[in-house]
Ligand code: ATP
């Protein structure tokens with residue numbers, strides 16, 4: 001089954017064609033990072049206008065690269081939320097119109113659920129049950145994926161997402177947008193044990209990163225005010241180590257408690273080198289298998305949306321054209 005996926009939830013216009021949910025025939029991403037960079041973050045109005053400009057071209061390119069036409073496609077999947085409403089509407093409307101015109105089944109995909117499926121692309125043999133940690137720009141979720149379309153959300157952040165903490169600290173340090181890759185890069189030159197930052201343990205499998213973010217920012221503010229010399233590399237490395245250790249610790253605990261000895265991570269922060277190496281190390285110690293998407297499928301892309309769409313269509317799940325763009329959706333447990 002060939003599924004066309006469309007993703008426009010934030011500042012990437014993306015279209016992909018995926019075969020049987022696992023094999024990518026094309027995955028075209030037009031990123032607006034260069035445009036939003038100068039503003040230090042995504043400007044919603046500019047983002048939606050750019051999506052309108054690029055969507056037809058990006059979908060065309062996806063067909064060209066796959067050597068296919070719309071007549072070869074069996075279904076269309078598009079992100080309906082969460083994200084910027086103006087941005088979401090562009091991809092969603094495009095997908096619904098194309099589906100209607102070509103009488104193809106249409107399925108709306110939750111962007112956060114979509115992130116998880118990047119793992120099923122990178123590992124064609126991977127199947128649930130699985131412990132999944134989704135760490136992205138706006139979300140932090142710890143999930144027990146019992147089966148495709150059947151999951152339990154056991155933990156989430158009480159305040160800032162992990163990616164948000166990276167982005168806000170990077171912005172404060174003058175490292176630009178997006179902040180995660182910048183911190184990851186300079187942290188390699190820093191001493192991660194130089195500073196001890198506190199991280200709130202809100203109990204259970206939930207997370208809280210806003211206190212940590214404030215602690216780092218206040219600490220740097222104090223250093224600047226007192227004119228003390230310091231290396232931002234050390235700050236970046238110490239902060240990164242703190243975030244990573246709490247994420248890894250809780251995820252491993254859940255794996256051990258449920259005895260599901262397979263952990264997958266997803267979302268933009270899954271690209272973080274420290275997170276990846278720490279997971280590899282700790283999982284090996286506990287005899288847990290570790291899965292992480294290829295770098296290019298960690299951040300936003302339409303291939304993961306097409307993959308998620310495929311597994312829904314296969315189960316006979318289709319969406320109505322009344323499905324609208326939704327800016328905020330809590331990922332809630334779903335049992336089939
Ligand atoms: P969401 O998926 O929650 O709607 P989003 O789509 O904006 O948010 P993603 O595309 O999943 O988020 O990822 C972007 C986030 O990932 C940003 O916060 C970015 O800083 C972070 N990120 C990307 N690469 C890295 C890295 N190497 N280390 C840490 N964070 C990273």
Ligand code: MG
Pocket residue numbers: 010011012299300
């Ligand atoms: Mg983005």
Ligand code: FE
Pocket residue numbers: 111115136137267268299300
């Ligand atoms: Fe995302």
